[in-house]
Amino acid sequence: MTRPPARAVRIVTLYPEVMNVYADRGNLFAVQARCSRLGIGCEVLPIGIGDSLPVEADLVLIGGGQDREQRRIALDLLAKGPVLRDWADADTAMLAVCGGFQLFGDFYRTAQGEELPGVRVFDAITVTPAPGAPRCIGDVLADAAIPEVGELVGFENHGGRTYLGPRGVPLARVRYGYGNNGDDGTEGAVYHEAIGTYLHGSLLPKNPALLDRLSFAALRHRYGADATFESFRDEYAERAHHAAADVARSRGRRNV
Amino acid sequence: MTGIGFRERGALLAGRAAGEAARRLGRGGGTALPGLVAGTLAPRLIERFAAQLGYGAITVTGTNGKTTTSHLLTNTARAAGLQPLTNRSGSNLERGIASTFVDAATPAGTLPDASSRLGVFELDEAVWPLLLPRLKPRAAVFLNLFRDQLDRYGEVDSVAEGWERALAAYASPIALVLNVDDPSVALLGESARNEVVGFGIEDRGVALIEAEHASDARFCRCGATFRYDAVFMGHVGLWRCPGCARARTVPVVAARDVRLGADETRFTLCVGERGAEVAIPFAGLYSVYNALACAAGAHALGLPLEATVRALAESGPAFGRQERFEVDGRHVRLLLAKNPTGMNEVLRTLLANTEPLTLLALLNDGIQDGQDVSWIYDADIERIAGRVVTLIAGGDRADDMALRCALAGFEPVVAERDIERALDAAIARTPAGGRVEVMTTYTAMLAVRAILARRTGAQPYWEEQA
Numbered sequence: 001m002t003r004p005p006a007r008a009v010r011i012v013t014l015y016p017e018v019m020n021v022y023a024d025r026g027n028l029f030a031v032q033a034r035c036s037r038l039g040i041g042c043e044v045l046p047i048g049i050g051d052s053l054p055v056e057a058d059l060v061l062i063g064g065g066q067d068r069e070q071r072r073i074a075l076d077l078l079a080k081g082p083v084l085r086d087w088a089d090a091d092t093a094m095l096a097v098c099g100g101f102q103l104f105g106d107f108y109r110t111a112q113g114e115e116l117p118g119v120r121v122f123d124a125i126t127v128t129p130a131p132g133a134p135r136c137i138g139d140v141l142a143d144a145a146i147p148e149v150g151e152l153v154g155f156e157n158h159g160g161r162t163y164l165g166p167r168g169v170p171l172a173r174v175r176y177g178y179g180n181n182g183d184d185g186t187e188g189a190v191y192h193e194a195i196g197t198y199l200h201g202s203l204l205p206k207n208p209a210l211l212d213r214l215s216f217a218a219l220r221h222r223y224g225a226d227a228t229f230e231s232f233r234d235e236y237a238e239r240a241h242h243a244a245a246d247v248a249r250s251r252g253r254r255n256v
Numbered sequence: 257m258t259g260i261g262f263r264e265r266g267a268l269l270a271g272r273a274a275g276e277a278a279r280r281l282g283r284g285g286g287t288a289l290p291g292l293v294a295g296t297l298a299p300r301l302i303e304r305f306a307a308q309l310g311y312g313a314i315t316v317t318g319t320n321g322k323t324t325t326s327h328l329l330t331n332t333a334r335a336a337g338l339q340p341l342t343n344r345s346g347s348n349l350e351r352g353i354a355s356t357f358v359d360a361a362t363p364a365g366t367l368p369d370a371s372s373r374l375g376v377f378e379l380d381e382a383v384w385p386l387l388l389p390r391l392k393p394r395a396a397v398f399l400n401l402f403r404d405q406l407d408r409y410g411e412v413d414s415v416a417e418g419w420e421r422a423l424a425a426y427a428s429p430i431a432l433v434l435n436v437d438d439p440s441v442a443l444l445g446e447s448a449r450n451e452v453v454g455f456g457i458e459d460r461g462v463a464l465i466e467a468e469h470a471s472d473a474r475f476c477r478c479g480a481t482f483r484y485d486a487v488f489m490g491h492v493g494l495w496r497c498p499g500c501a502r503a504r505t506v507p508v509v510a511a512r513d514v515r516l517g518a519d520e521t522r523f524t525l526c527v528g529e530r531g532a533e534v535a536i537p538f539a540g541l542y543s544v545y546n547a548l549a550c551a552a553g554a555h556a557l558g559l560p561l562e563a564t565v566r567a568l569a570e571s572g573p574a575f576g577r578q579e580r581f582e583v584d585g586r587h588v589r590l591l592l593a594k595n596p597t598g599m600n601e602v603l604r605t606l607l608a609n610t611e612p613l614t615l616l617a618l619l620n621d622g623i624q625d626g627q628d629v630s631w632i633y634d635a636d637i638e639r640i641a642g643r644v645v646t647l648i649a650g651g652d653r654a655d656d657m658a659l660r661c662a663l664a665g666f667e668p669v670v671a672e673r674d675i676e677r678a679l680d681a682a683i684a685r686t687p688a689g690g691r692v693e694v695m696t697t698y699t700a701m702l703a704v705r706a707i708l709a710r711r712t713g714a715q716p717y718w719e720e721q722a
Contacts, residue, residue: 017474021403023633025469029663066413068475139627155628202633205659236662239655239671247621247652 008041009222012053014062014080014100015073016046022157024063024097026202031059034215037232049076053083057092059218060084064098064200067110074116077103081119088121093217094194097203101188101196102126102160111159122189122196123165124180135159140177140199141248142187145170149209152187153244154199162198164189171197176252185255193217206240265365267298271358288347291354302350305357306375306391308367311338313375313391314433314553317384317419318399318441320598321546322348324538325399326378327574328550328567333374336554336563341367342376345575346698349383353391374557381415385422395431395453395556397549401440402490403472403634404595405626412472416440423447431556435545436507437492439482440473443502455545455552456507458526459514460486462541463493468600469634476502488541489604490597509552511544518609523547525565527555532565538578540605542598576701581708585688588679588708593695594625599635602695606640613644614692616682617661617668618651618675618700625697629653632660641665646685650678651700675703 013028032042045054049072065073084104088094094104102108105124108116111131118126135157142152152172161181164170170180171188179187179198188197195214197203204211212231219229271294278289294301306313311333316326323345333340343356356377360367367373379387381401388396398419403412423432423444429451435441436454445452463486473491474481480499487493496503511523512531521543525534536547547568554564573579581588591606593599606613621627641664649657649671658671669685672678682692694704708714 020469020634022628023630026630026633026660026663029633033663068413072475155630157628201628201630205633205663206656236655236659236667236671240653240659243653243655251627 007039008043009035009058009218010043010045010054010056011059011061011218012057013044013046014060014077015048015065016063017048018069018073019063019065019100021066021069022064022098022155022200023202024061024100024200027061027063027095027097027204030202030204030211031215031218034211034232035219038219038229040219049073053080057087058221059214060087060092060094062096062100062104064100066099067112070099070103070108070116071110071114074103077119078117084119085121088192088194091193091217092221093214094121095204095214096121096194096196097200098156098158098198101198102162104194104196105162105189106165108160121194122191123168124162124189124196125165126160126162128160136161136178136182136198138177139244139248139252140174140179140187141245141252142172142174142177142179142199144172144210146190146213149207149213151245152199152207152210153241153248154197154201154203154207156198156200158198171195174255176248176254178253179255193221201244206237206244208234208237208241211237264298264301264304265363267294267301268358268361268365269363270294271355275355275359288349288351288355290358291351291356294358295351295354301357302354302387302390305361305367308370309341309373309375310371311374311557312394313377314395314397314557315377315379315384315387315391315393316397316399316549316553317379317381318397318435319381319402319404319595320601321399321542321549322378324543324546324574324577325397325549325553326376328546328571329553330376331567331571332550332554332559332564333376335566336559337372338374339369339372340374340376343378345378348378348380350387353377353379353387382418385418388422388426392428393430395433395553397433397553398435398441398444399545399549400435400438400492401472402595402597403631412440419444423450433549433552433556435492435549436504437488437494438473439476439491439495439502439504442504443477451556453509453552453556454505454507455509455548456504457488457514457541457544457548458507458510458512459523460494462514462516463487464489468597468636472597476500478502489601509548509555511548514541514544516541516608525551525568527551527561530561532561534565534568536568537571538573539608540601542601543578576705579705581712581714583708583711584683586683586686587691588683589691589693590701590705590708591693591695592698592701593635594697596631596634599632599637599695600639603636603639606693606695607643609691611691613640614646614648614682614686614690615640615644616648616650616678616692616694616696617657618678618694618696618704619649619653619657620651620697620700620703621653622699625699629656632657637661637664646682648672648678648682648685650675651697654678675700676707679704679707
């Protein structure tokens with residue numbers, strides 16, 4: 001770990017050695033690049049099984065993993081649950097993708113019928129349908145419920161189906177793709193500044209508006225609710241976003 | 257003789273007619289169609305033909321290196337005086353195998369020179385379990401298992417489980433040729449029923465200083481996390497489990513004293529007590545693994561070491577794998593990279609070259625490439641940030657590649673979806689006599705190779721397009 005500069009935002013990455021199947025570190029790269037353009041450093045704390053969480057954090061990232069990996073971290077994550085919930089209530093920014101999203105809900109029931117308890121940041125449950133049901137795989141185009149975020153693009157690959165509870169707020173409505181469960185058109189979840197989603201691809205690099213939203217939430221957590229930050233246009237990100245949107249429109253599963 | 261019946265003979269003729277028609281029309285699919293047609297009409301065609309192979313068959317599977325290893329094994333068989341029968345690159349599904357037999361057979365349904373025939377079959381890792389009982393190979397080479405096209409194969413674990421189940425249900429004798437450095441492959445040797453020929457690298461000098469991000473086998477079957485005394489690539493290296501007795505075993509076929517060059521690689525090939533100095537005209541540590549897999553496969557089949565050494569030295573590149581072309585006075589080299597570990601190895605290979613680097617990075621998102629392009633974030637592209645002088649991104653997802661590289665700290669000068677225009681941009685920005693390295697996914701490789709073949713008059717190939 002490098003020593004952070006005087007102005008630094010603290011990022012906790014949960015189980016980066018274990019939960020990283022779908023390029024989730026791209027999200028970290030994108031946040032680091034954004035902060036760096038603002039002249040703000042990032043202190044990145046990788047937290048593995050058995051490590052304790054720091055006293056505070058501005059942004060928490062957790063990625064996806066196979067069932068085996070989820071099983072491996074579930075108990076350790078559960079022990080960190082109370083702190084993570086407190087952080088979420090106190091507006092720490094969070095991004096939980098795919099397998100990480102599933103374990104940020106109430107529980108995840110695996111294909112083997114085993115129930116992995118979650119940390120309940122989101123009011124959501126995830127179940128795996130009977131054998132033979134297809135995995136939800138493909139390009140996604142969705143409209144975020146957060147107005148300034150707008151259109152989201154990404155790729156999903158999950159067997160579990162997530163259903164939001166009465167207090168659950170979806171991140172987006174799916175135009176192309178399956179989203180949480182392929183039935184109700186919802187994708188992901190939002191609670192305070194925490195975001196859960198099935199989208200990878202990586203997500204933040206090619207969704208600059210969401211990157212701004214999450215980065216600014218982390219920065220406000222560090223520098224106060226009144227702090228404001230400059231937004232940048234990123235030509236590469238916009239072009240990659242449009243390319244992914246075109247692909248989703250041409251071959252994605254249309255949501256009716 | 258073990259010829260084929262009336263039904264198979266009709267199927268054979270139909271398959272050949274379909275293949276000839278496809279080729280005459282100049283369309284892709286010339287390698288898959290005969291097998292698809294014949295296999296549909298006569299489902300037991302593969303079994304009937306495989307039984308005719310006088311020297312039996314060897315299969316090659318794994319995530320990376322299938323085509324090159326099969327190519328080297330085919331040349332080794334030839335150098336040993338056998339007549340290899342091999343499926344064409346890319347045709348590694350059931351219909352590709354059926355096509356190979358259909359194309360080689362006489363109209364009467366026999367394989368010519370069957371007594372000196374050895375089948376060398378590259379098989380897709382998901383298809384291998386289905387074809388094991390049908391081909392009944394004498395030996396099976398397992399190269400490695402990396403995350404690859406998760407949108408198509410599902411999770412990495414399920415591929416290994418498929419191999420395991422197929423072997424458990426298979427009663428005939430078979431020699432398992434296993435990469436001892438890759439734990440997910442090496443552990444296939446645990447069922448002691450089969451003969452095992454292990455291959456691996458015995459040279460810590462080529463180990464990575466820092467572990468790579470993309471590591472796909474972290475946990476032992478006992479649940480503990482593997483420890484490594486040296487990592488060669490991804491999760492491949494000198495591994496051991498702190499929780500149980502499992503550990504990498506000393507390989508029978510090994511590479512010692514490995515010297516990695518920009519265009520060729522030298523090492524001492526050890527097979528049991530014997531050793532031979534080998535120079536292969538391919539770059540990269542992954543090429544050493546392919547050569548070792550070939551040597552171990554040949555050893556399992558009882559082919560003489562001299563034949564292996566000759567084939568390794570004399571084999572040109574396989575289709576699109578480190579093939580070189582000369583265009584407008586520039587050297588263009590094709591480097592296939594279709595998953596994070598493959599791309600890491602290509603990047604490491606590029607670093608062995610000290611010339612200023614023009615890199616054409618082609619990213620397509622077809623079914624054969626993987627529709628999910630996320631994986632480029634798992635490759636350590638940062639590794640060459642200080643070395644690339646000119647970067648051109650190309651292919652259907654050129655913009656994703658451009659963004660990935662910009663995040664790694666080097667911006668492309670051009671991002672162009674059209675592959676021919678991207679190639680021209682790369683050539684135009686490379687001084688005469690210089691080199692363009694093309695790092696490419698599978699279907700983009702087919703496209704750029706076709707352009708290069710057209711411009712240089714190189715031989716066209718049929719690669720399966722479906």
